[in-house]
């Protein structure tokens with residue numbers, strides 16, 4: 108355990124006691140309070156895709172911090188429009204997609220926007236949203252109910268009404284749940300990150316798109332964890348060959364600056380009028396400056412190609428570790444599954460802790476899964492180093 112500092116005890120106990128306190132980070136490396144250097148293969152949970160303190164983002168933030176931080180959305184600023192245009196073009200695969208964007212401060216808020224938009228678009232009475240068991244969409248009361256994890260719901264009942272859950276990847280179950288007289292939208296992650304990097308069966312998402320089209324139901328994809336290059340394409344939905352009606356992003360958008368966004372087709376977005384939704388901070392200049400610099404740099408380095416290349420190397424390396432039974436995921440969002448008959452079976456948390464002790468930052472989203480989400484700027488040598496550390500920990 109790390110040495111306590113003044114005030115630690117005053118923090119609400121929503122997280123387990125921490126083992127390490129980081130004080131500095133550059134690229135793929137983090138430094139703890141004792142000066143020890145770690146290799147970061149978690150990136151603040153798929154956030155710092157450009158690595159810690161990327162000079163281009165730090166510079167943009169520093170410049171903006173000396174110019175204008177915040178004005179509220181009662182007034183215009185010069186950065187939220189250009190950022191919306193950049194996102195819209197990414198959603199469109201390089202050409203404008205014809206959507207509109209609402210800026211928020213987190214993934215949960217981006218999804219909260221999507222949920223409210225679905226209700227406004229479909230109209231009163233047709234407000235249900237179908238999401239998947241195992242999913243994670245956030246911690247606000249509505250996104251918590253969209254999150255398909257009943258054990259997380261339990262302490263906070265009653266939750267906002269209007270959510271149905273089906274098995275992820277089960278089209279028949281979705282067909283049965285998606286009653287077009289009651290359901291406004293289907294909300295899915297293209298890969299379930301928090302469930303342990305779960306990839307749906309081939310063809311599932313395309314079939315969901317078809318079902319939604321047939322029934323006039325919105326398809327909303329939560330790309331908060333998968334988006335912006337991490338899975339080897341700008342958005343994971345590209346690999347399914349479809350375009351959703353609504354896409355949410357956050358995590359990597361600001362490379363660590365809190366910012367989220369909800370993109371929607373213009374016809375859907377236009378269901379919102381002034382006063383329907385809002386945010387004090389959403390789209391403020393400082394956060395937008397970070398996001399613009401982040402997207403510019405991700406595009407400049409062709410982040411999706413990096414994720415594919417280094418992801419392949421990481422996957423191959425992990426597949427050589429005997430204690431692992433499977434490596435799943437895409438690009439640089441990988442879940443290493445501990446063999447059920449091995450010495451580490453279902454002890455992913457202990458493995459992640461041992462990796463941390465050995466200088467590698469990863470985490471355990473499920474009892475049998477180690478998640479690896481290194482920055483997309485990770486080098487070939489760093490991938491080899493991480494595989495070697497994990498191989499030793501699991502040896």
Ligand code: PLP
Nearest residue numbers: 213214215243244245300331332
């Ligand atoms: N959606 C997905 C897919 C996520 O992985 C997360 C966070 O892990 C969220 C939403 C919530 O994002 P935030 O913690 O920024 O509210």
